[in-house]
Amino acid sequence: MEQVKNNLLFDFTVDKATNTVFITREFAAELSLVWDAFTKPEILDQWGAPEPWTTQTISMDFKVGGRRFYKMISPEGQEYFSVQDFTSISPKTNFKYISGSSDKNENINLEFYGAENNLDFSEANGITTFRMTIKYKDLATLDMMANNRFKEGFTMTLNILEKILATLSQK
Numbered sequence: 147m148e149q150v151k152n153n154l155l156f157d158f159t160v161d162k163a164t165n166t167v168f169i170t171r172e173f174a175a176e177l178s179l180v181w182d183a184f185t186k187p188e189i190l191d192q193w194g195a196p197e198p199w200t201t202q203t204i205s206m207d208f209k210v211g212g213r214r215f216y217k218m219i220s221p222e223g224q225e226y227f228s229v230q231d232f233t234s235i236s237p238k239t240n241f242k243y244i245s246g247s248s249d250k251n252e253n254i255n256l257e258f259y260g261a262e263n264n265l266d267f268s269e270a271n272g273i274t275t276f277r278m279t280i281k282y283k284d285l286a287t288l289d290m291m292a293n294n295r296f297k298e299g300f301t302m303t304l305n306i307l308e309k310i311l312a313t314l315s316q317k
Contacts, residue, residue, distance in 0.1 A: 154273070156304070158297050165288045167296075169278040171304050175311040177269035180276060181238050183307055183314075184265065187214070192310055195219075196302035210235055214243075215252050229254060230263070240266050258287065 154172040161168065173180050183189045187203035194201035198221045206214040214230040227248045234242040246259025266277040282288040 154308075155275070156301070158301065160288070160292065160297075162285060162288065165282040165285050167278075167280040167282075167288070167291075169276075169280075169300065171276045173274045173276065173308060173311050174272065175274055175315050176272070177238055177267055177274045179311060179314055180274040181267055183311060184267075184276075185241070187216075189310065189314075191216075193303050193306040196299040197306065208232065208235070208241075215248070217250075225250065227252070229259075238267065240264070261287070 154174060155170060156172070157168070157170040159168040160166075183193070185208050187206045191201050191203055194216070195218045200219045201216055202219065203214060203216045206212070206216075208214070210232055212232045214232075215227070216230075217225045217227045219225055227250055228245065229248050229252065230243040230245045232241060232243045234240070242262070242264050244259070245261045245263055247255045248259075249255070260283040262279075262281040264279040264281075266275075268275050282291070
C-alpha cells in the first residue's frame with residue numbers, strides 16, 4: 147500500500163483470479179464533499195479523466211435505474227462514450243453501477259459492457275475513505291483495461307480530485 151501526501155492511504159490491487167480491481171483511497175475532506183465529487187456531474191467532470199484528457203457528462207440521472215452518459219475527450223478531440231447504469235444507492239455510503247462503452251447515441255457496446263462497480267465511502271477523524279471494487283466479466287476485459295494503463299489514469303484522476311477537494315474544503 148502506498149502513502150500519498152499527508153500520509154493518506156492509496157492502494158490499487160488487481161486480482162486476476164476473480165477479474166477484479168480493488169482501489170482504496172483516503173481524502174482529507176468531509177464525507178459529503180467526497181460523495182458529491184462522485185455523484186454531481188459539475189464536480190465529476192472536473193476530475194473524471196486523466197490530464198490532458200477531459201470528461202463531459204452528457205446526461206445523468208443519479209437514482210436506481212438511472213444512468214450517467216458521458217464522454218472522454220482526447221487532446222486531439224477524439225470522443226469516447228461510456229455509460230454507468232446505477233443499480234443501488236445508499237446515500238453518502240455506497241452506490242453501485244454497471245459500466246461500459248457506448249457510441250455517441252448511447253447504444254451500448256455489449257463487448258465492453260458489464261463491469262460491476264461498487265463504491266463505498268466512510269469518514270473518520272476528518273478523513274474520508276473511498277473503496278471501489280470493479281469486477282470485470284472476464285480476464286480478457288481486465289487485461290485490456292490493464293494494457294490501456296487504467297491504473298496510471300485512475301491514479302491521476304484521484305490526484306486531481308484530491309486537489310479539487312482541498313479547494314472545495316476551503317470554501
